[in-house]
Amino acid sequence: MVVLAQADLRLDTSPIDFVFVALYFALALGIGVAARRSVSSSLDFLLSGRALPAWVTGLAFISANLGAIELIGFTANGAQYGIPTVHYYWIGAVPAMVFLGIVMMPFYYGSRARSVPEFLRMRFNTTTQRVNALSFALAQVLIAGVNLYALGLVLEALLGWSLQVAIPVAALVVLSYTFLGGLSAAIYNEVLQFFVILALLIPLTVAGLARVGGWNGLVEKVTAGPGGAEQLSAWPGTGLTEIENPFLSVLGIVFGLGFVLSFGYWTTNFAEVQRCLSAKSMSAARRTPIIGAYPKALIPAVVVIPGMIAAVLIPSIAALKANPDAPSDVTYNNTLSLLMNEVLPNGVLGVALAGLLAAFMAGMAANVSSLNTVFTYDLWQDWIRPGREDGYYLRIGRAVTVIGCLLAIGTAFLAGSYQNIMDYIQALFSFFNAPLFAIFILGLFWKRMTGPAGWTGLVAGTLAAVIVDVLVRTDVLQLSSQAGSFVGASAAFIVGVAVGAAVTLVTQPKPDAELVGLVWQLTPKAARTHSTTGDDAGWYRSPNLLGAGVLILVVVLYLLVP
Numbered sequence: 001m002v003v004l005a006q007a008d009l010r011l012d013t014s015p016i017d018f019v020f021v022a023l024y025f026a027l028a029l030g031i032g033v034a035a036r037r038s039v040s041s042s043l044d045f046l047l048s049g050r051a052l053p054a055w056v057t058g059l060a061f062i063s064a065n066l067g068a069i070e071l072i073g074f075t076a077n078g079a080q081y082g083i084p085t086v087h088y089y090w091i092g093a094v095p096a097m098v099f100l101g102i103v104m105m106p107f108y109y110g111s112r113a114r115s116v117p118e119f120l121r122m123r124f125n126t127t128t129q130r131v132n133a134l135s136f137a138l139a140q141v142l143i144a145g146v147n148l149y150a151l152g153l154v155l156e157a158l159l160g161w162s163l164q165v166a167i168p169v170a171a172l173v174v175l176s177y178t179f180l181g182g183l184s185a186a187i188y189n190e191v192l193q194f195f196v197i198l199a200l201l202i203p204l205t206v207a208g209l210a211r212v213g214g215w216n217g218l219v220e221k222v223t224a225g226p227g228g229a230e231q232l233s234a235w236p237g238t239g240l241t242e243i244e245n246p247f248l249s250v251l252g253i254v255f256g257l258g259f260v261l262s263f264g265y266w267t268t269n270f271a272e273v274q275r276c277l278s279a280k281s282m283s284a285a286r287r288t289p290i291i292g293a294y295p296k297a298l299i300p301a302v303v304v305i306p307g308m309i310a311a312v313l314i315p316s317i318a319a320l321k322a323n324p325d326a327p328s329d330v331t332y333n334n335t336l337s338l339l340m341n342e343v344l345p346n347g348v349l350g351v352a353l354a355g356l357l358a359a360f361m362a363g364m365a366a367n368v369s370s371l372n373t374v375f376t377y378d379l380w381q382d383w384i385r386p387g388r389e390d391g392y393y394l395r396i397g398r399a400v401t402v403i404g405c406l407l408a409i410g411t412a413f414l415a416g417s418y419q420n421i422m423d424y425i426q427a428l429f430s431f432f433n434a435p436l437f438a439i440f441i442l443g444l445f446w447k448r449m450t451g452p453a454g455w456t457g458l459v460a461g462t463l464a465a466v467i468v469d470v471l472v473r474t475d476v477l478q479l480s481s482q483a484g485s486f487v488g489a490s491a492a493f494i495v496g497v498a499v500g501a502a503v504t505l506v507t508q509p510k511p512d513a514e515l516v517g518l519v520w521q522l523t524p525k526a527a528r529t530h531s532t533t534g535d536d537a538g539w540y541r542s543p544n545l546l547g548a549g550v551l552i553l554v555v556v557l558y559l560l561v562p
Helices: 015-036 042-050 054-065 068-081 083-090 094-110 116-123 126-159 163-212 214-224 228-232 246-268 270-277 282-298 300-313 315-322 332-343 348-384 390-415 421-432 434-445 451-473 481-504 543-560
Strands: none
Touching: 015 163, 015 348, 054 163, 054 270, 054 282, 054 348, 068 083, 068 126, 068 300, 068 315, 068 332, 068 348, 083 228, 083 246, 083 282, 083 300, 083 543, 094 116, 094 246, 094 270, 094 282, 094 543, 116 126, 116 270, 116 348, 116 434, 126 163, 126 348, 126 390, 126 421, 126 434, 126 451, 163 214, 163 300, 163 332, 163 348, 163 390, 214 228, 214 300, 246 270, 246 421, 246 434, 246 481, 270 282, 270 348, 282 300, 282 543, 300 315, 300 332, 315 332, 332 348, 348 390, 421 434, 421 451, 421 481, 434 451, 434 481, 451 481
């Protein structure tokens, strides 16, 4: 990523703007202090004591994802590709979130597993648990580094802080409230951050549309500019995938993004699943991702559209789009910062800056809070130091929180070695999420699948994705980085399923009695649903009804887009 000269990006801030930022930081730390009072055990620190209501966990679920990568990456994609970017939301997120709530949460929550790796131990064996725990821990440290690096770049460009100062300062704030209050502090801060982020995105969108003559004015300007009317249509999305054949482009979006990458991320990524497991009941856990799916379906209006506005309003972005091969000090990753500086006045600018900081911290807090849970339970307690008193594991969880933040500072500078952090993050998803989804979905619906098949399928799928990534980066496969991620994720899924199936046929399965509650056909229907009494009563709390509603919403949104 190329950073603009300080004079080009520096925000025209006033003292009132910094007052808003300071108030936000104080509130975030205050939540950590308040949450500390409810932490008396490792379960309180790492899983909020499984006591939070669905609306809190639902907003935290979506806020944990609404971080640096989303705001910078998809605003950039909106500027570069236009409307086709909505596929990352409508087909690349919402269906998988509904599937997680309706189909998979009964097994996660019903098994009382404290993490995804622990569920894999129950379904497969300890080797599969440890392989996944190690790969997940590595992934979270790397992804937390991406969030930190992106935040450091913004603070460097907008406020003049150096990366060496901005990255540790941002890490220290996240460390402070997660160390004090654990997952509860992270989740309640994520609820706060959700609204603070909207306080950035909504004024940015409204002010931007006013500058370009409303929606009709934006349509006219996009149609007349580079990319033309194709950037106002979702399908076939050839500009997004950079696959010239329309059929193959649609196939890449539907299978590579909509199935493998999407389901792999949303249904097995513990940074998201952890928010569901912190809910107070099975019904609340099932509703958590579905509640989050409603704002997820609408977020393109305040993320993708601002990117499109910037592409016609900001001269440097318009010039980049007209001639991408010409030397330039800007990249599409600068889109959000440039648009903020162009259209937001003082005061609002301070709120927007707080929203931007909130987005980065939400993403990193999700990474760190899930890392400390997996490391403490799946690696330290179940493998390295079993059988200690609970207070010992609470101390380990806090120590890992500190270590995770320090490691993220190191990986933040590693992320800086990549020219495009979106390429980097998509590659990480294909490495770690797609193969996990392959063995997870096979094991959920095929009771014959064995323990050795779980970890061998996971390792083989990861290797397949890495090989595809190397072939793309060395130009052996002539694919764009986006298409390469779709192909890599598809390869990871197919190889993971194939190896898992092959190993299953030559190894011994578990007895059926050990798989009740872990495999679909051996779990009674009553155990896959939930009671509707007490706080869970009411037709409007039905996960099936809520899931159907958000899927209908997505269909309507697609019909509104040409």
